[in-house]
Amino acid sequence: MNFDYAKDSKEQRPFEYYFKKYQGMDPAEISERTGIPYDEENRYFILRLMGSTYEISYPEYEIRHREDAVGSYPLETAMNAKILALRYLVEGNRAPSAGEYLTYREVPWGEFYFRNFQGRCLARLAFGYGTKITRFQEIMEHLGANKLDLGDASYEFEFMNDLFVRFILWEGDEEFPPSSQILFSDNFPIAFSAEDMAVVGDISIGLLKTLEKQL
Known part of the structure; x- marks a missing residue:
């Protein structure tokens, strides 16, 4: 994973912390806990965000969108989105909605x-x-x-x-x-x-x- 932000960025430390944890986790456990599908053959998670579908590689955490008509992909470009998705993979839990x-x-x-x-x-x-x-x-x-x-x-x-x-x-x-x-x-x-x-x-x-x- 290449860090494309300044070394003094306040986002650097939390990203590196969760990235290190992500690399040491079992992708099957992540998928079971979060409900995010994992493609074992190609080694990536399939995550939807704001109308687009992304492939997130494990353990590299490289992110690539699948072609669609949206035209803007924050999970590839915005560090706050990258950290949020990473935190969910590392710590999040799925639960069904009651519709409220x-x-x-x-x-x-x-x-x-x-x-x-x-x-x-x-x-x-x-x-x-x-x-x-x-x-x-x-x-x-x-x-x-x-x-x-x-x-x-x-x-x-x-x-x-x-x-x-x-x-x-x-x-x-x-x-x-x-x-x-x-x-x-x-x-x-x-x-x-x-x-x-x-x-x-x-x-x-x-x-x-x-x-x-x-x-």
């Missing part, structure tokens, strides 16, 4: 980290797209997200294998600014911590911003 959705405040430690999440994700989503509803819809349709009947515009998408997120927008007017809500499928707290779930928001909104420039 949670606000960030409802997840363990969500209330404690909510102020950070509000500025980092909710405000960014609201002020990024609350006045550009049509553009938001175009991007979400491009990702293959499922349209919902919530707020002024809303979509559900699979963030990672069997872990779903809902983005809901309310358009602003002369009296009120735009607002947003982000909901997580109820199996998210088994897979990720509250801190990681804020990164999920970061990655998801970051992909929308990238696609907005490309479409």
Whole structure:
């Protein structure tokens, strides 16, 4: 694995820590625990993220997307996405969803980290797209997200294998600014911590911003 970021990066140490653990683990155990399929013959995991399918090699942790129409692949380019996926492979656990959705405040430690999440994700989503509803819809349709009947515009998408997120927008007017809500499928707290779930928001909104420039 080639580290393509500065040696003083705050992401270097956590990445190297989890990468070392990943190299020493049994891929069959990882697959059983996380539900991420593993191709034994070709030695890679098959992970879905934001509408695209990736092959993640073991033990090298080299990442390659399978060709599709999305056009942007954060798991190959964004270090926060690489670390998040690596953490899930090393520490995550799968659990079936009961079909319910949670606000960030409802997840363990969500209330404690909510102020950070509000500025980092909710405000960014609201002020990024609350006045550009049509553009938001175009991007979400491009990702293959499922349209919902919530707020002024809303979509559900699979963030990672069997872990779903809902983005809901309310358009602003002369009296009120735009607002947003982000909901997580109820199996998210088994897979990720509250801190990681804020990164999920970061990655998801970051992909929308990238696609907005490309479409």
